[in-house]
Amino acid sequence: MLWKLLVQYLRPHRRLLIAVVIFQLAQSIASLYLPTLNADIIDEGVAKGDTGYILGTGSIMLLITLLQISCSVTAVYFGAKAAMGMGRDLRGAIFTRVGEFSEQEVTRFGAPSLITRSTNDVQQVQQLVLMSCTLMVAAPMLSIGGVIMAIRQDVQLSWLIAVSVPVLLVAVGLIVTRMVPLFRKMQVRIDTVNRVLREQLAGIRVVRAFVREGMETERFASANQDVTEMALRAGRLMALMFPVVMLVLNISSVAVIWFGSFRIDDGSMQVGTLIAFLSYLMQILMSVMMATFMAVMIPRASVSADRIGEVLATESSVTPPLNPVTSTAGRGELELLDVGFAYPGAEQPVLSGISFQARAGQTTAIIGSTGAGKTTLVNLLPRLFDASSGSVRIDGVDVRELHPDLLWGHIGLVPQKPYLFSGTVRSNLLYGKPDASEEELWQALAIAQAQDFVEQMDGGLDAPISQGGTNVSGGQRQRLAIARALVKQPELYIFDDSFSSLDTATDARLRQALKRHTSGATMVIIAQRVSSIADAEQILVLDDGRLVARGTHDELLETSETYREIVSSQLAAEEAA
Template sequence: MLPTILSRFLRPHWPLLVAVVAFQLVQSMASLYLPTLNADIIDNGVATGDTGYIMGVGGLMLLITLVQVAAAIAAVYFGAKAAMRVGRDIRSSVFHHVNEFSEREVSQFGAPSLITRTTNDVQQVQILVLMTCTMLVSAPILAVGGVVMALQQDVNLSWLLAVSVPVLLVAVGGIIIRTVPLFRKMQVRIDTVNRVLREQISGIRVVRAFVREDRETQRFAVANDELTDTALRVGRLMALMFPVVMLVLNVTSVAVLWFGASQIDAGTMEVGALTAFLSYIMQILMAVMMATFMAILIPRAAVCADRIHEVLATETSVRPPANPVSDFDTSGEIDFRDVEFSYPGAEKPVLSDIDFTVAPGSTTAIIGSTGSGKTTLVHLLPRLFDATKGRVVVDGVAVADADPDALWARIGLVPQKPYLFTGTVESNLRYGRPDASEEELWQALETAQAADFVRAMPDGLDAPISQGGTNVSGGQRQRLAIARALVKKPQIYIFDDSFSALDLSTDARLRAALRKDVGDATLVIVAQRVSTIVDADQILVLEDGRIVGRGTHEELLEGNETYKEIVESQLTAEEAA
């Protein structure tokens, strides 16, 4: 897939490539002409003692050398510019394409692999473009031009070229063939190291809590050793490359001098011609060596390009509608109609026969045992997944037909694992609505029961938040995530087990504040604690992906055994009534 990636991302920068080729052509032509001028000085100037001829041709050689240097600098400049732009474009394309993925595709690749593909893999392709612009363009010109110019100097020694070049190509080709699978394995093992390292850094508290530092150190050591072993095997093969090239180069040089000296002694060749022939054969072999160096880069870049193409060629399972609808009829109505959802390759659906309606402005709670499908169900609303059967309708429009931006603008999601971004409290709160006033931010914090601890921070709204919100507690992180959703002021709120880290008192105050401040909005609450949902207008009881009960807390307590079991596992039925 390397040609596909290169053609796609190099095409917009063809003016830079034209400039590179032009300057490389000038540089190569200068390199090819200089040995001939040097031969003229030796044979026609030095041999006759003509100082004027030597000065004239020498001056011309100096001028051509200056042109060669200028062309080389310009070629590297434009080549580097093209390579950096290609790298930028590939990274941007991968990033924007990944942003369109649903949770299914992100899980399929894994975050560490996607990071490696966007950074390390793109860098390998970028290096290949740079080396191609600075070396590969001039290599064929020097090789072909060197053969032509060498034959003009002496035809009798041309058999040396016919022997040395194929020997070099066969030796280098054998090494390259063995390195390709190793490069592929090395990229996979870089993914593994990134994954293990990311897990250990993210889960450092768990590691320390269970005193598993030694085990995690060993696990990283295994991944690191596997990568090192593969890299060493690649390095050993690559270490053979230049000795092989230099061996052929030096043997050829000795052969040229040996057989050329015989011809000079016989009077069939002049010293200048031999010097020029030697220079040309060195240029030819150096061109082959440059191509060899490229051959080192191409296999790894090809592997990386395959991995990049795999991401770019993967279509999201949540496809945007052909004719998106952005006009919604009502405000906050939700309707699940015979909905079913299955993961690819799963033996049975995660959700089956899901039928319910949520009236605008009401509160619907979803409760059930772990793995019953609660989170999957609410993820169908903002279309993080697509239902495999049935329809999910929001405000009269099927989510599969809705304009994604218009749909997401109506929904405020607080995920099961709240995530905060690097920045400040303020920047995180404004994530859904950048134009929110400071007064609205504080109002959202008051409702989310987060205002007190934010005021206690030294910088208030400007207090720094680290990646993932790791510098605040779990309960504070949840409340800031709730406040972020409140700032957005959507028609529908989805709280996916978003009160689990709160104590009962804070939970009660937050729910009371929500009823007061967002009473007109529709609330969908996924919860494990019965106390969180006792006041809901409708409670859905999920078991094995099916709705096995619906009604108010009192109705379910009287007539639903599954709900009663959940209640009794947390508190007695009399306490819950």
């Protein structure tokens, strides 16, 4: 998977990579030529006392060194540019794919894991590319070129290269093979740390309300310790690698000097040649060491690439139609025909045999006990999930055949847990209709009973909203979410228990304003409070995933025992009568 990702996402940056190879090649040639010049200075200049030769050759070595530095800097620059570009493209690809996921895929991966994969995992692959451009490209050039140049200096000492290089490769290989599973476990444990931290930050009020700071501290400490232990185990192996490399390098150096001294003594080798051979051996072994440094990064990057590839290879269970319908009657009328839904692997379906119609200009309310399947039913309408059986239709067209933009353009959804984005009141209201006028924004706020508190906020429409809307109360957050849907002016409104944080008086005023403003639209309201839906033209009663009754409030009081139980649990006996 690592190789596949690199080939796919580095292809647009191939010109930069070609430039890296060219400059690294020039740098390598310069590095390979310098020991030979140094040997010439020793054997020809120093031995014969030729100062002119020493200065001339030394000047050439200085120019080559400057060229080497320039090529190295340029190669690193282009390599960094290619790595950063690949990281940007990879993060964009993950974001796009996650944006296509249904709730099912998001739940399967989990938000903390998806965040880790698009940040830490991408960074590991990006770092590998950067180090490859600066080290890995030069390593084979220097090692191969070093072998050739060393043999040119003295063939009889070349057996030292044939011994030291395989010994180094075997030693490093044994270490690296033990590091791969450790890195895989470490990435999973980083996911756990992110999950625990995310839960604690999101649920800080609950933690403090129940005085559980100590327990949460211990839970995070446990997850943090797991990551630390795994990192230490991998770090110990990594720490072992470089002493092994240096041991082989130093022993090889001693061997060259030992055996080379005998050849110098018998006159078959000069001192400069020995020093040049030693320099080439060091270049070869340093190249192998650079490769081993890359070998340390490859296992972790490979694990990260597998995790990234898993996200990119996952197809959404909600697939767009091949030949989408691009226009409808535009009334927003809703019809469900024998709809059923079951989560993958579940023994029992969440919904079974749901059939009803919601007409334009009417309010259809859905009520039921906790766990009856109300929110799951709502999620089927905008295709957050696809029905396992049956058909969900808008204006007579199955939602699976509608173009996604057309489908979502028809629907104004206010979820059970309203979410506001960081920015301002204005930016949140414009989310559904970017070209809405200021008059439309204030009108939506007035209908949602949010105008008064927005006017009192510092900045009005430009008042800041923190991530998730945490700087406003739960009721204000709900009303802003309702206003956001109203600005969009869709044909079908879906309110998923969207009035739960409102007091009774505000709830009543809001429902009256909604009825006047959305008289021509289809309204679907999920509610827990009977008072919020008592005036609906059609009330559907769900129980254990089945539609057990339908009718008006008065009709259901007479015909449905389940509805009467819900009403009696909320209202006094005289109100229920």
